[in-house]
Amino acid sequence: MSVSILRRIATPKKALTGIAVAAATAGMALSAAPAHAASGASPSQAQAIAKKMIPDAAQYNAFSKIVQHESGWDIDATNPSSGAYGLVQALPGNKMATAGSDWKTNAQTQIKWGLDYMKSRYGSPVGAWNFWQANGWY
Incomplete structure (x- = not known):
């Protein structure tokens, strides 16, 4: 075989190897990233779910302020x-299992649990927000 033929064969192999390495690297980077796509709702979707679950504007606003401070939705x-x-x-987070087994990934389950907690401990989301303002936590 001539050197020029070997170069023609070697060059595509190097290119394919480079592509394979780049793909593997990208795959590793993607697997190391947080799994936000696998979760149940984006922040805007979670807010829309909460609005449907909390029709009273004052209660929703109080709930929203707490959630914004606590988790950024x-x-x-x-x-x-x-x-x-x-x-x-x-x-601990697994307390939310009382609202549903999908508590890790379902915004509606987390909102339901949060509302129940706020109602039982503070009377309402407004009561929880008043406490949060005075104490920086609820």
């Missing part, structure tokens, strides 16, 4: 120091 939010989880930062 990220259903996967996890507090690295306490382990609190989800939209309403339940501690």
